[in-house]
Amino acid sequence: MAVIEKPLGTRIRAYRLMRGWKQEELAERLGSRLQVVSRWETGESEPTLRSAVDLAHALEITLSDLTGDTLPGFTKSALFTAPTKGTHQ
Numbered sequence: 001m002a003v004i005e006k007p008l009g010t011r012i013r014a015y016r017l018m019r020g021w022k023q024e025e026l027a028e029r030l031g032s033r034l035q036v037v038s039r040w041e042t043g044e045s046e047p048t049l050r051s052a053v054d055l056a057h058a059l060e061i062t063l064s065d066l067t068g069d070t071l072p073g074f075t076k077s078a079l080f081t082a083p084t085k086g087t088h089q
Contacts, residue, residue, distance in 0.1 A: 009043040011066060015059045016041075029058045 006014075016026050016037075023037045030037070030051070039045040047055060056063045063069070 006068060007043055008046060008067065009041045011068060012037075012047075012055065012059075013041040015061055015066070019059065026055075026058065030054055 016023070019026075021029075023041070024034050027034045027037045032051075036045075040047055052066060053063060056066045059066070
């Protein structure tokens, strides 16, 4: 099964809309301008790491949620479980 990752801008927009905010409100919460948020959401530009951290904080999500930083097919517990003896990974 193929996993299709959504672009960062799509995720920013989705989380913003889940909060019921307009772009202006997110920009205000970030101390930024509407044009900056708009460019992020359209993919015209991407936030810096500092801005991404601020975005995640404003949206009350983790940075991993924002960036989609997951490994398809793995659960979090599987990532931290030591392999059994005799298996190769």
